Amino acid sequence: MNYIALKMLMGDRGKYLGIVMGLTFASLIMTQQPAIFVGLMARSFSFISDVGLPDIWVMDPKVQFVDDIKPLQDTELYRVRGVEGVDWAMPLYKGMIKARLYDGTFQTCNVTGLDDTTLIGGPPVMLKGKLEDLRRSDGVIVDIDGARDKLAKKPTVNGGKPVPLDVGDTLELNDRRAVVVGIAKNTRTFQSQPIIYTTYSRAMLYAPRERKLLSFVLVKAKPGEDIARLVQRIRDSTGLAAYTQDEFKTLTVNYFLKNTGIPINFGISVLLGFIVGAAIAGQTFYNFTLENLRQFGVLKAMGTSNWVLLRMILLQAVLVGSIGYGMGVGLTALFGYAMRNTILAFKFPWQLLVFSATGVTLIVAFAALISIRKVIKLEPAVVFKG
Amino acid sequence: MTTPELAVKCRQLLKTYDTGDQKITALQGIDLDVHLGELMMLVGPSGCGKTTLISVIAGILDQDSGQCDVLGVDWLQLSSKNKLLFRAQNIGFVFQAYNLLPTLTAAENVAVPLIINGLKRQLAVRKAAELLEKVGLAKRAESLPSQLSGGQQQRVAIARALVHNPRLIVCDEPTSALDHQTGIHVIELLKSVAVASDRALIIVTHDARIFDYADRIAKMDDGRIDSVTVVTQHPQFNKEVENVT
Numbered sequence: 001m002n003y004i005a006l007k008m009l010m011g012d013r014g015k016y017l018g019i020v021m022g023l024t025f026a027s028l029i030m031t032q033q034p035a036i037f038v039g040l041m042a043r044s045f046s047f048i049s050d051v052g053l054p055d056i057w058v059m060d061p062k063v064q065f066v067d068d069i070k071p072l073q074d075t076e077l078y079r080v081r082g083v084e085g086v087d088w089a090m091p092l093y094k095g096m097i098k099a100r101l102y103d104g105t106f107q108t109c110n111v112t113g114l115d116d117t118t119l120i121g122g123p124p125v126m127l128k129g130k131l132e133d134l135r136r137s138d139g140v141i142v143d144i145d146g147a148r149d150k151l152a153k154k155p156t157v158n159g160g161k162p163v164p165l166d167v168g169d170t171l172e173l174n175d176r177r178a179v180v181v182g183i184a185k186n187t188r189t190f191q192s193q194p195i196i197y198t199t200y201s202r203a204m205l206y207a208p209r210e211r212k213l214l215s216f217v218l219v220k221a222k223p224g225e226d227i228a229r230l231v232q233r234i235r236d237s238t239g240l241a242a243y244t245q246d247e248f249k250t251l252t253v254n255y256f257l258k259n260t261g262i263p264i265n266f267g268i269s270v271l272l273g274f275i276v277g278a279a280i281a282g283q284t285f286y287n288f289t290l291e292n293l294r295q296f297g298v299l300k301a302m303g304t305s306n307w308v309l310l311r312m313i314l315l316q317a318v319l320v321g322s323i324g325y326g327m328g329v330g331l332t333a334l335f336g337y338a339m340r341n342t343i344l345a346f347k348f349p350w351q352l353l354v355f356s357a358t359g360v361t362l363i364v365a366f367a368a369l370i371s372i373r374k375v376i377k378l379e380p381a382v383v384f385k386g
Numbered sequence: 387m388t389t390p391e392l393a394v395k396c397r398q399l400l401k402t403y404d405t406g407d408q409k410i411t412a413l414q415g416i417d418l419d420v421h422l423g424e425l426m427m428l429v430g431p432s433g434c435g436k437t438t439l440i441s442v443i444a445g446i447l448d449q450d451s452g453q454c455d456v457l458g459v460d461w462l463q464l465s466s467k468n469k470l471l472f473r474a475q476n477i478g479f480v481f482q483a484y485n486l487l488p489t490l491t492a493a494e495n496v497a498v499p500l501i502i503n504g505l506k507r508q509l510a511v512r513k514a515a516e517l518l519e520k521v522g523l524a525k526r527a528e529s530l531p532s533q534l535s536g537g538q539q540q541r542v543a544i545a546r547a548l549v550h551n552p553r554l555i556v557c558d559e560p561t562s563a564l565d566h567q568t569g570i571h572v573i574e575l576l577k578s579v580a581v582a583s584d585r586a587l588i589i590v591t592h593d594a595r596i597f598d599y600a601d602r603i604a605k606m607d608d609g610r611i612d613s614v615t616v617v618t619q620h621p622q623f624n625k626e627v628e629n630v631t
Contacts, residue, residue, distance in 0.1 A: 001501060001502070003501075003507050004487065004490065004494075004498065004501065007487075007489045007490055007494070008487065008489055010489070011488065011489020011490075012489065294485060295485070295487050295488075298479075298481075298485045298487070299498070299502070300446075301444070301446050301473070301479055302473070302474060302477075302479065302498065302499055302502055303470045303471065303472075303473040303474025303475070303477075303499075303502050303503075304470070304474075304502050305467070305470050379446075379447070380446040380447075381437075381441040381446045381447045383446075383479070383481055383485055384437045384440065384441055384481065384558045
């Protein structure tokens, strides 16, 4: 009977494609939009991920997310270093500084100042030059996306492409000369500003005059040290906020979730995708069953049980659901692949596959349920009506 | 239990339909016997209860009261599951609108009752193709219903009704959608391949052209059997029934 069910389904190509397309659309929207959302949210803490090495981030207790800089006094660094269980603690500067480009225009950049000695907190991947080149006079490292885009030089010919900033080029940061000594690959950040790395001491020179300039203290726990306990110890002994990497990421994401309209906007898109998908697929599948009601009646009259008919409808629903889901997810993956080198935020974790599978299952279950009800209630005597 | 010679035994069958405001009595105490080896035709004006009667006889509609034994079994005594099983094994259907599954080939359509009875698809289709040969459609086994003429579709439907070797075949207006010549061919085919000593045929029809092929004709009116006539003993019955319809 499974074969008959499948032939009934696929025999009417138009309807079959209609149902599959409806589910594909629903699946696509339910994966593509959340993937962009997750991508955006991941960008909000990409800086934390890129710094990577430290176990604990120490900061002002009022800090709400990674870009919400509330500077500390430099002496806080030494207080943190004094906490029992701390292997090392390094300063990190993070701030927005205007860069004057070679043609006189200005571009706000995200400047990161690394500990002069260890250079801890540097970019994850160096494309040109070496991290140690930061020790050269006026040396800065620029991220590739910024170098290609916002910091790029004007085209040499009219209508040509902008020329990416490269090693050896110069900038001005707060009226001070900065020489590009390296190009790095970073994870894109939420703000999408160019990222410039330099040493902590040089960042102090670039940054506008302020009494306090230390943004974060990066801490590594001693081997075997319980991180959670160390976090608590730092909090207790310094009065500062201390978070593990994951806690700091969560703090940042939660800030964006609570204080921006992003989740609501994406939530509406996903909900609309679900509703439209359910309406199209549900309606088409229901119509398909209605049009085949007579055939189901014939099968019933010939001795097919309700249970077998139910199995046939479920098989049809599962098949269109699986194909629609696969195509939707495939299209989303293709979309992500095509956009991998663009500014678009896109992250496709396995949880999204589960989420959209649940959505498609709900749609298919709904469509099958209303159809099954009709078939179960069908009187086989309908076959004798002309 | 009925005697073995009887394929169908109906006694005081009563069936009413509730249409909300009013009750319509479709069968008002029907008494009818159909013997094995017999071709019985049910005739009468529209709305007289013919279709309701064969629906009850075929076990796809329950009567309100009265008794309907088919092949010695009282439908009302069977559980739903056994009813389905009994129907699948013992009843064949031929419909006015053919009711072939449009996306299955002729052979696959014929194979459906065998598949319902649990036979493997490949074997069922092979057996179906053999039967299609009997009804003269060997070359159209792979055709879809839409690629067949009305007469060919009805021949496929007849093959489908016969393929599982049922002991009772109910036909609802099998020739009324066909032209004269095709209708005659179809009834001749039914008579030649379906009638057997261990099987009974009940045909509901308005089509006076085929009355001569019946062994007996039961004339219905207003939910009752008016008369049952043995055709061979009453050659003029055709004209009488024609006037009624």
